[in-house]
Amino acid sequence: MNDLLNQLRLVSDWLTSSQQWHGAEGIPQRLLEHLTYSGVSLLFAALIGLTFGLLVGHTGRGAFAVASVANLARAIPTFGLVVLVVTLAGLSTTPVLIALTALAVPPILINTFEGVRGVDPATRDAARGVGMTEWEVLVKVEVPMALPLILLGLRVAAIQIVATATVAAYPGLGGLGRFIVDGLSRNDYELVIGGSTVVVVLALLVQIAFTALRRVIVSPGLRVSASRS
């Protein structure tokens, strides 16, 4: 109990001290770096995951390949991947972005694919039957109907990226991982716990943002609990 209180005090002392909020070593700067790595990797992962997920889900071709690639990619340890890419490509932001993107593609790909494939065949048949082109079937019917799953995939990917972007600090880059890595090497637990707290809060905010987004863009007709009348 005392330990927990101590830790909370450490965190609050660290978070409230003014030096944390200014300069290149401050929280705002590190947060900005962290968000940049995360945002860029999520963007690339979404481009790859959505494109292939929609394509394979719509045509039904390559479903097995998608599942295999996604499962394989999931098994690769992110940290190992960063070390590997740094070794090969040298010390820069690129290996970190590649690793984070690789981490985020599988959940987006799999969920998008499942979402599109899960559209009721009768609905798809009706869409074609009333005269939609293949592109219209995808954009007007399959995507809106798959949206809950697509958003789930993006959310899982975003949270994983935000949490994992801390590895950027190992090859000497910035981001919120800096506090944790530096704190560990200096035995400065105030720094470690403070940095971790910011990462946790950020992940929670991502979660909240996606929940709000879902409410806005998913059709009420797709909510399971819609009342019969």
Place this chain on the structure above:
Amino acid sequence: MIRFDAVSKNYPNGTTAVDELSLELAEGGITVLVGPSGCGKTTTLRMINRMVEPTAGTVSLRGQDIRDVHAPELRRGIGYVIQHAGLFPHRTILDNIATVPLLLGWSKKKARARAAELLELVGLPAEMATRYPNQLSGGQQQRVGVARALGADPPVLLMDEPFSAVDPIVRAELQAEFIRLQKELHKTIVFVTHDIDEAIKLGDNIAVFRTGGKLAQFDTPERLLAHPADDFVAGFVGQDRGIRRLSFVKAGEVPLREGPVLTTTTAVAQARATDEPWILVVDDARRPLGWVEAAAIPQGGTLADATLTPLGHTFSLVGDSARAALDAALLSPSRLAVGVDVDGAVIGVVDAYELSAVIAVAKAEAAAGTTDGGDA
């Protein structure tokens, strides 16, 4: 209007869904394709809007080979209704109905105004416009499916077992509504069902298919029942086709007798004086109230004091067929069917035995029709 020329559909695994079908469907009527499952009726239907492409032969619509028309464009000009309605769950009812007009590039405003019109046409209240499909019952969804198919007012409507997924009561309602709609719209309709009763009820012409995608007979319902082409068709239209034929005899042609009809103000004594086992009690406007058994008539007062046995149902001399009369007779406590006019006033009664004479007459007429009419 719609013409099949030696059309076949074979699948790579060797099955033949449709075998050398040649058929011409008239404009403005309902053609029902009926047969057991696996007989190729749905495949035949789906070849009309290119949802299935034939392996051989030509399908033409108004003289034009449908392969010359870009498939999505062809489909926008043909209404399509499927079994479970296949509504778009993420769109409101109004936007579901507006689908085809929007695909054709109408403005949102115009498309929605048209959709609102159609919502009313299929008998749904305007407040349903903003609901979503999962808030509607199966029967309501099917009505929306029909409205969506009518979106751009296509001359041709394809319906693939549209009423088979709803319960019998709703189905009868939808069928009646469908007949009413068709009287108003005069579309060329191709309708697939596995239910011969539905086929006889709705079809102007019926194409009976047998397993293996062969056309067994193409005829009017009357002639199909009277002269099945072979044992398969006879078996498919069923043992009770004699009773089904009553559907084509108008109730107005049924001979009625006056029967034991008395008003509520009749004195009991007078009622007892009749020799009938059952008496039909009517109000001042001769609308039937119920039956009373002679043995159960009270000792004094008027018939208003008597305990009435419910009627079952009556049949209308203007809208119903002799089949409704027979059904009414069988369900009536007195074994007498009550015939009423448009206002619901009793005209007379008939029993099942008397109705059987009507069947005999119809049968004789149908037989005469064969010798005179050739293959009309």
